Amino acid sequence: xxxxxxxxxxxxxxxxxxxxxxxxxxxxxxxxxxxxxxxxxxxxxxxxxxxxxxxxxxxxxxxxxxxxxxxxxxxxxxxxxxxxxxxxxxxxxxxxxxxxxxxxxxxxxxxxxxxxxxxxxxxxxxxxxxxxxxxxxxxxxxxxxxxxxxxxxxxxxxxxxxxxxxxxxxxxxxxxxxxxxxxxxxxxxxxxxxxxxxxxxxxxxxxxxxxxxxxxxxxxxxxxxxxxxxxxxxxxxxxxxxxxxxxxxxxxxxxxxxxxxxxxxxxxxxxxxxxxxxxxxxxxxxxxxxxxxxxxxxxxxxxxxxxxxxxxxxxxxxxxxxxxxxxxxxxxxxxxxxxxxxxxxxxxxxxxxxxxxxxxxxxxxxxxxxxxxxxxxxxxxxxxxxxxxxxxxxxxxxxxxxxxxxxxxxxxxxxxxxxxxxxxxxxxxxxxxxxxxxxxxxxxxxxxxxxxxxxxxxxxxxxxxxxxxxxxxxxxxxxxxxxxx
Amino acid sequence: xxxxxxxxxxxxxxxxxxxxxxxxxxxxxxxxxxxxxxxxxxxxxxxxxxxxxxxxxxxxxxxxxxxxxxxxxxxxxxxxxxxxxxxxxxxxxxxxxxxxxxxxxxxxxxxxxxxxxxxxxxxxxxxxxxxxxxxxxxxxxxxxxxxxxxxxxxxxxxxxxxxxxxxxxxxxxxxxxxxxxxxxxxxxxxxxxxxxxxxxxxxxxxxxxxxxxxxxxxxxxxxxxxxxxxxxxxxxxxxxxxxxxxxxxxxxxxxxxxxxxxxxxxxxxxxxxxxxxxxxxxxxxxxxxxxxxxxxxxxxxxxxxxxxxxxxxxxxxxxxxxxxxxxxxxxxxxxxxxxxxxxxxxxxxxxxxxxxxxxxxxxxxxxxxxxxxxxxxxxxxxxxxxxxxxxxxxxxxxxxxxxxxxxxxxxxxxxxxxxxxxxxxxxxxxxxxxxxxxxxxxxxxxxxxxxxxxxxxxxxxxxxxxxxxxxxxxxxxxxxxxxxx
Numbered sequence: 009x010x011x012x013x014x015x016x017x018x019x020x021x022x023x024x025x026x027x028x029x030x031x032x033x034x035x036x037x038x039x040x041x042x043x044x045x046x047x048x049x050x051x052x053x054x055x056x057x058x059x060x061x062x063x064x065x066x067x068x069x070x071x072x073x074x075x076x077x078x079x080x081x082x083x084x085x086x087x088x089x090x091x092x093x094x095x096x097x098x099x100x101x102x103x104x105x106x107x108x109x110x111x112x113x114x115x116x117x118x119x120x121x122x123x124x125x126x127x128x129x130x131x132x133x134x135x136x137x138x139x140x141x142x143x144x145x146x147x148x149x150x151x152x153x154x155x156x157x158x159x160x161x162x163x164x165x166x167x168x169x170x171x172x173x174x175x176x177x178x179x180x181x182x183x184x185x186x187x188x189x190x191x192x193x194x195x196x197x198x199x200x201x202x203x204x205x206x207x208x209x210x211x212x213x214x215x216x217x218x219x220x221x222x223x224x225x226x227x228x229x230x231x232x233x234x235x236x237x238x239x240x241x242x243x244x245x246x247x248x249x250x251x252x253x254x255x256x257x258x259x260x261x262x263x264x265x266x267x268x269x270x271x272x273x274x275x276x277x278x279x280x281x282x283x284x285x286x287x288x289x290x291x292x293x294x295x296x297x298x299x300x301x302x303x304x305x306x307x308x309x310x311x312x313x314x315x316x317x318x319x320x321x322x323x324x325x326x327x328x329x330x331x332x333x334x335x336x337x338x339x340x341x342x343x344x345x346x347x348x349x350x351x352x353x354x355x356x357x358x359x360x361x362x363x364x365x366x367x368x369x370x371x372x373x374x375x376x377x378x379x380x381x382x383x384x385x386x387x388x389x390x391x392x393x394x395x396x397x398x399x400x401x402x403x404x405x406x407x408x409x410x411x412x413x414x415x416x417x418x419x420x421x422x423x424x425x426x427x428x429x430x431x432x433x434x435x436x437x438x439x440x441x442x443x444x445x446x447x448x449x450x451x452x453x454x455x456x457x458x459x460x461x462x463x464x465x466x467x468x469x470x471x472x473x474x475x476x477x478x479x480x481x482x483x484x485x486x487x488x489x490x491x492x493x
Numbered sequence: 494x495x496x497x498x499x500x501x502x503x504x505x506x507x508x509x510x511x512x513x514x515x516x517x518x519x520x521x522x523x524x525x526x527x528x529x530x531x532x533x534x535x536x537x538x539x540x541x542x543x544x545x546x547x548x549x550x551x552x553x554x555x556x557x558x559x560x561x562x563x564x565x566x567x568x569x570x571x572x573x574x575x576x577x578x579x580x581x582x583x584x585x586x587x588x589x590x591x592x593x594x595x596x597x598x599x600x601x602x603x604x605x606x607x608x609x610x611x612x613x614x615x616x617x618x619x620x621x622x623x624x625x626x627x628x629x630x631x632x633x634x635x636x637x638x639x640x641x642x643x644x645x646x647x648x649x650x651x652x653x654x655x656x657x658x659x660x661x662x663x664x665x666x667x668x669x670x671x672x673x674x675x676x677x678x679x680x681x682x683x684x685x686x687x688x689x690x691x692x693x694x695x696x697x698x699x700x701x702x703x704x705x706x707x708x709x710x711x712x713x714x715x716x717x718x719x720x721x722x723x724x725x726x727x728x729x730x731x732x733x734x735x736x737x738x739x740x741x742x743x744x745x746x747x748x749x750x751x752x753x754x755x756x757x758x759x760x761x762x763x764x765x766x767x768x769x770x771x772x773x774x775x776x777x778x779x780x781x782x783x784x785x786x787x788x789x790x791x792x793x794x795x796x797x798x799x800x801x802x803x804x805x806x807x808x809x810x811x812x813x814x815x816x817x818x819x820x821x822x823x824x825x826x827x828x829x830x831x832x833x834x835x836x837x838x839x840x841x842x843x844x845x846x847x848x849x850x851x852x853x854x855x856x857x858x859x860x861x862x863x864x865x866x867x868x869x870x871x872x873x874x875x876x877x878x879x880x881x882x883x884x885x886x887x888x889x890x891x892x893x894x895x896x897x898x899x900x901x902x903x904x905x906x907x908x909x910x911x912x913x914x915x916x917x918x919x920x921x922x923x924x925x926x927x928x929x930x931x932x933x934x935x936x937x938x939x940x941x942x943x944x945x946x947x948x949x950x951x952x953x954x955x956x957x958x959x960x961x962x963x964x965x966x967x968x969x970x971x972x973x974x975x976x977x978x
Contacts (some may be wrong), residue, residue: 041895254912337824401742409703437779
């Protein structure tokens with residue numbers, strides 16, 4: 009089982025009165041304004057459940073009691089299985105799972121610079137993440153433009169399955185992709201029945217905020233839910249652009265969008281596992297970009313996680329994000345500004361937790377290992393401060409005495425490895441030594457680090473019959489798809 | 494009044510049972526092992542109060558009941574006045590005060606590199622900090638080696654008084670310096686009586702851990718307490734070197750050292766304002782350096798602040814610290830890794846909150862403005878998420894409708910300035926624009942920023958008679974001191 013136990017009590021940033029107001033506003037929004045699903049299957053499901061559907065507008069108006077009764081069917085905790093059971097992850101409760109960057113069109117490293125993502129880069133990123141313990145779930149993914157767009161999804165998931173032993177994130181952005189990915193995971197895990205009640209695949213659903221789900225998204229959600237796989241429902245709220253500028257409204261609107269989609273999943277299959285997603289940012293008014301690492305993002309994470317807790321839904325936090333183009337001071341600062349609220353909010357699943365750069369446009373090799381080091385520190389942090397006679401060490405203090413030194417004590421040797429975190433990259437050399445070694449900054453040292461980790465990669469074994477079945481499936485699907493072009 | 498109200502509830506990292514164990518271990522340590530004060534006045538005070546003093550060893554053994562009754566006399570909250578009342582700061586409760594870097598021998602900026610601190614640099618750093626709103630208290634200080642060491646303290650405090658309108662940090666590291674600095678502040682504020690019950694000066698007291706206060710420190714503490722000025726009592730605990738390696742012991746030993754000195758201050762003058770200080774780090778076993786920005790430091794801050802709360806003493810947290818030699822990703826990461834625990838622990842006074850570099854050996858101009866931007870974000874964070882009809886904006890969502898856009902809304906214009914934090918340096922440009930502008934990293938942009946701020950500096954006016962009195966005092970003291978050389 010991979011993942012951390014978050015030992016901090018979640019912070020409630022909203023007073024219980026404020027939380028109640030957000031809840032009430034959400035219910036009003038869903039009843040009065042409704043949500044648009046540009047998808048006949050979704051509208052039919054809501055209509056069949058007795059909800060008011062305005063057909064022309066493709067809009068559903070949700071009854072508050074129906075909504076609350078329906079989302080209650082979603083599980084508050086579940087396990088996502090990986091092909092290697094030691095990489096299973098528990099989602100929900102006090103569990104915290106980190107997953108790498110997913111989605112950028114560009115790839116970057118310090119020596120080769122920024123370039124469009126390719127299959128070769130994609131493979132290297134998967135291999136790199138496979139060597140990183142704290143990458144608990146999922147594989148990094150870049151848009152491989154050197155693969156044909158229509159069949160790309162087949163190769164990409166296959167490569168992830170082949171190169172990584174961790175749990176899989178699938179594509180849910182259309183019926184075809186969703187159905188294909190579910191079929192591939194069914195092959196890997198012994199059939200569709202075998203995965204229906206024990207999920208193995210996680211799909212990311214984004215709304216077109218405000219209050220719209222387009223057809224590909226609705227279809228993906230329905231397919232994943234029908235197969236008992238996990239939907240991470242993540243409105244993309246950029247306050248001031250896709251929601252009102254005020255955080256209270258942004259959180260309420262996100263809540264409305266999330267809950268409407270969770271309800272849809274429950275109509276498809278009661279008990280379908282869902283994660284309440286948040287990717288709430290502000291609009292950087294001067295450039296029109298979403299802003300990361302800001303106080304409004306920190307508050308957004310805390311408010312979002314608090315609402316998810318209210319409904320007993322596992323929560324996704326946006327990620328360990330930055331606007332910076334390179335892993336400089338801005339990146340380090342913005343990322344840790346995002347990381348602590350994720351911890352404090354008791355977020356359960358953090359996508360984009362390592363490797364994210366340039367507002368999500370770039371997957372960076374150096375950033376991946378730098379971020380991983382931060383996340384590992386959090387793992388040590390969760391171990392807290394154990395207090396007992398051995399750790400209080402009054403006898404050792406007595407023995408060393410006033411003005412003495414503890415380095416040579418047996419007690420020190422016994423505990424330093426577990427008491428301290430040992431970073432692989434952080435520099436603590438004297439200045440003169442640092443200069444003598446070439447005055448290398450963190451970015452340069454990270455290049456050395458990812459190369460070393462990548463070189464240590466060992467490909468996990470994949471059962472030959474399964475591999476053949478997967479390749480057969482892909483070949484057949486490619487023929488089918490190419491025939492329709 | 495300057496400073497933030499910390500709106501988060503402090504995190505208790507120790508269970509109440511664990512906190513009690515640390516407390517009991519502290520009392521046992523002080524009774525059984527005792528604390529060394531290499532100072533006759535201190536030993537006499539403890540002896541007169543009925544405590545067991547082992548004269549040969551200069552060691553005091555403290556009775557638990559005496560200790561608790563004595564530290565209870567220290568105020569839990571007080572105000573430190575500045576020459577401009579708008580720069581007064583409240584210490585204690587939910588107040589959070591940031592102060593700049595103090596003490597490094599070296600100064601650095603990106604263009605001129607690293608060099609020994611000079612008066613010129615010192616002046617520029619004071620001017621820079623004066624322009625930064627979030628530098629709530631104190632002036633940056635570097636060791637000006639171009640001033641004679643015997644009289645340096647006179648010039649340095651005078652320059653701070655002249656160039657800055659903020660509250661002052663004085664030197665407490667010997668009787669001479671303590672007495673001179675108190676005398677200068679008495680001149681500035683209308684006499685020793687006028688400051689005795691309304692402090693205007695803050696001195697930093699460090700123990701020689703484990704469990705030793707040397708004579709200069711004990712003398713400084715006594716002078717500050719006698720004059721009703723503030724002692725920040727900060728053991729320098731480097732777990733594994735100056736305390737046992739286990740955090741529980743490090744916190745307990747720090748607690749013992751802090752409380753013993755708080756008790757001494759109360760014996761000098763009941764009600765003498767004290768701040769419970771912490772500068773707890775781990776030992777970086779590979780280089781022998783203190784480590785910053787690590788999980789053990791984060792836990793140390795939280796544990797220390799929790800103990801201070803137990804005794805109702807205001808708390809100092811070490812600072813916004815890093816081992817990095819330059820403001821790179823490591824610096825950004827380590828600093829925010831320190832900053833959040835300071836916030837979460839409800840720390841009241843953060844020395845070394847901006848400008849600290851290279852494990853405290855260097856004061857960096859760029860780091861100063863970068864850190865300030867982080868701290869300002871925390872100020873916005875404390876404003877939280879106000880929830881009411883205006884901020885929930887249901888009418889605006891209804892008006893914009895599903896799939897719409899909020900940028901042009903009057904509601905957006907009305908709120909964006911308070912809802913969002915606007916950083917001065919963070920880059921959110923599109924990649925291509927960023928390249929066109931010279932691919933500048935955060936370090937380069939920070940150079941531009943501090944130069945701009947420094948250019949905007951306006952010297953505060955100092956009453957002419959006071960200035961003359963200060964200069965007379967300094968001239969006389971210099972003659973006296975030089976006569977003894």
